[in-house]
Amino acid sequence: MTRFATSFISSIDGTSSEISTKELCGGARIYYIFNSVFGNSLESIDPTYNLSVLDIRTAIRNSTGPRPSLFVPELAFDLLVKPQIKLLEGPSQRCVELVYEELIKICHTCGSNELSRYPRLQGKLIEVVSDLLRERLGPSSSYVESLISIQRAYINTNHPNFLGAAAAMSSVMQDKHEREKKATAAEEKRKREARRRKELNGVNGADTPEDDEDEQQQSVMPVRAVAKTQGRSMSPAVGRDGHRLGHHAASNSGGASGTAGGGKDSFLNYFFGKENGMASSAGPLPGQGAGGMPGMMPGGGRHVSQNYEPSIAASFRRGDTRPANMPMELGEEAVEDGGGLDDPSVPALTEREQLETELIRRLISSYFNIVRETTADQVPKAVMHLLVNWSKDSVQNRLVSELYKEGLFDELLYEDDAVRQEREKCEKLLGTYREAARITGEVL
Template identity: 30%
Template structure:
């Protein structure tokens, strides 16, 4: 416990040691030396001077020749147990102490520097010097604490009255909230941070990173395999095998893939909704709303309900955008690789793979068909490679099975047709993905974000700016009321301390 107090840098240490013991073994001096090695705030007090053996004194100690201290030593003669038991008056004890030092041969020449009264005067002088030394620091700390509590008291506000004052407070809170809400989304806030993205920057990240990359990562062929394309090609031809690559198969597949864009688009809406809720939570964490918990709860409910109401039209608009792309396949789009170009690309690939030898034009047939479309040497029929089965005996004919599924390897023609369809699907799907990446964020901004910026204040005024609910909304929390009282008490105490320090300095 002693160490706890003497360790404080502004404390003055009285190292009390009986004069009739070895000073080098003094526990008081040892503790003082541990916390005050320079000895700048330690004064030695020598007691029991009157109990020393005849012929001995503490002159060497007082002269600093034994254990020197910067502030030196003061010898005193205290009351003994007998004096306490007999209730000897303090004034009489002090008088006897004075006569002891004045009449002692070793101390009479320095009696004015001995005794309890001198120790008290010496301590007062040391205290005043330390106060003057630390006065500027103390004054600065008082001023800083005063400003701190005054600022907090101002943030807590004054006690509220009734009537128009309450309406004005609610109106100002709604106006300030909506202004900060718009500012955070637009990126004009004065509280911009360099540590993390916030507000509108997070929404932009959702659009240009999460949503964009999510849509771009969709691969139409992770679900549609070559065997599926072959089946759709034959199904779309009906009873008459197509002479050319069927556009119906292309449209069936591309519409299926476009529908896949709806899920990430709707998820993007929900993520942006969460980001708006995040901004709401950020604004409601301010001191003003801690003061009025009922108002905070009502703010949260009104804003959340408003944003949820906007979710339905936003989702509908996003779904309509995807439906627009799926109901009309614009094969005339300038960026679309049409069928002729696709066929040419695939034929070039096939020819390069075959690495054909130069052919004499005279040996080509009259039709001059490209090699990829010439009749195949083995006459297995149009469905020859569509499904595989056991070889039948000559002339045998049986009805087809209840379920026909594609199996076996693709023929050259089927391979070419499949590759053409895949090329067309990739070309058009990339066009649609670019369009969706561009239009879905615009739809979300229009129906959700921008509507919240423009209509939220009207909604809050309509729901909260009502005379009948003002008393309930502006009911202060118990914490605010108690904290206001504490701040006022601290301000009064600090102002008195500042006056005292000022008077000492003056």
């Protein structure tokens, strides 16, 4: 029993003299489970793969109740992130089961050749150790489950590694502007290609189909937008005079660089409650100078961009459900690109909803990564403490208490019939050899 317990412990610690060179075994196999199997399974989890844009939007709307929200509701983040943390429980429980199976395998392979003479004793040793491991499997699984429940019980958004709302919104706006720059560059490239084809074809002054299409888009969109304003009021950031819409459309292509700063401040002011900035952005624009350029804000205020970004912020403040960066005459075809919803019966996302869903998605990913790192560190420690180390410390005492009984000696030390017959055969053969050796010695 002592040799069996020592062999079991040394196999786990890696100090056994019979270490295999063909494959991982014992403690090395347990490390492989922790580092490669369990670690890779956690890394393969996408925290938002099962969250569609519609799910996030619905959670945001449900968390606001009957009133429109001024800010992104924090309750929506809690409602969405807790089920995602639950995804870590499956790989964690699988890790416990794999370590348990590896310990059972060690138990079956740590017997010596001498122990194989007594199959009943060997079977009892394996049975006692297996029962010990099975007893520890339940508490280990329960504790790992409680680790995941603890993470879901309290969402600590004050964690130092958490991205935070301000950083998340800054990232969202930065990506948004990057996409706009790429779209602008692609459009410029398309126009250059059209001009180059026009020059190569030798068309002097004649409009190509691409030029006609561009002119129609530039002329039709402002006219339709002005027609639309007959039925409803315009965004405060654009202005309350009809002639400002034309200036907005004209300056929309040339003010991309100024939009980045102004748009970012508008969104940050909205989401994070900078009321001074909101007030300055929400107010009507001052009069324009002689050159037609907008003036400065009173009291040394910053220049207010005429692009669509202020109109987005204004639509946030007034709860407009129309995408603010889209011309008023555009329908579902233009909205589909931002909404990402295939069902035509589902309303497309507004500009505000797009930003809110992307913000929630990034916050979920950030917090999930924190919980994932914590789980990857705590689960192996819990398994080692409650299952592996406990078994190592208790195996010797458990074997003695269960098997070291006088009434079991005859049964446990019963020798295998085949081994006994082979042993008797060898003893007879040995006696014959000795007798032959004696006779040979007398003759010589």
